Amino acid sequence: MSRPRSLQPPTRSGEPPLIEEPGSSRGWITDDQISYHGASSHAPQPTISQEPSWQYSLQSIMAPPVTSYDGIPLPAPRTSSENESSRATAGYKDKNRDIEGEGELPPEDDVVVPEYSHSAYNYGTWSAADDRTLVLARSRGKHWVELQRTYFPTKTANACRKRYERLMERRGALEQDSQRLERISHDYMALRKQIWTPLADRVGEKWEVVEAACMSAGIRTIQSNARSHTNRWRKESRASQKGREAPLLLPRGPLNTGMPTLPTSEMGSTDMAGDFESPIPLQGPVHYQPHRDVGLMPPPPFPLSSSGSLPVDGTTPSIPFAGYLHVKSTRRPVVSRTNTEGRSTGAELGWNTSN
């Protein structure tokens, strides 16, 4: 099976708009509000309802049932007995799907088949309007074949069914994620001081200041800054070594500077150690000292975003060499896709918040 790489989905400008329900505050999405690649990240997200009886403790075990999609009541999951009775009484018409959802389906006569051939592979994306039509039609008991012939003649019934399944899975996961984020936020507020204090001690700042700087910068900015900072330090270190007889020795061991001590075990034995690396291995108890007191080649000031709250004047203690954290991304955060992964939270990074 080969598909022409150049085949693109047709523009949807010729499709009829969905009919807005009179008095409804929920307007239909017009074509110019939809981009057809990555559309779901920009289009208004539908509202999802789920069973209120769904228990918090079950979050990590199973996704709650999705009971509505953007206000459209969805049929309850069918049991085998319901299947049997519905088919017997309704002449194979599934009465569980015979639910009058809000909104109207586009008139069947108005459905315009795009001009490209159905025989060509239809690698078309689904717009928000398509999704709504699909869910509405399904909620009214239309079989896949009928639904496909009526509203999606350029797609197959199987494609419609799979799209429907994925929509339901996605919406369920979305709702689950929002509740999960609430839980993480709650725990974060309780543990944030513990989380940020080690880094704050290392750089000689208040933990609130360090937290604000990192939060405002974002993980991508921090990754980028850390990498460039490390590269710059290495470059300058090499240049410095060229001009000396003896290589520049990096401090190890106690310097007795009065700065907070971060035992190696705190970094080396936690999951966090797998996400960060320093220019040199951490060995033994290390006492950190602002460079200006030690007389080492001063690293550049800590890079800040434009909204960063750390001062960048010369009095700001820069991060000692061992404090350069280069974040190794084990999973690339996805920015514009609709998936919900890529969140970087203390919990997900495996920060050891126990004391």
Next chain:
DNA sequence: TTATCTTTCCATCGTGTCAA
């Protein structure tokens, strides 16, 4: 037997990221 639905596998495409 037929119709419908579900599950599973797999190939392809689009897009973002990263290193050279």
Next chain:
DNA sequence: TTGACACGATGGAAAGATAA
């Protein structure tokens, strides 16, 4: 700037399940 790579999205196909 470009190519390699990873990953999610999409849809075709086949097999199996279920009920009329």
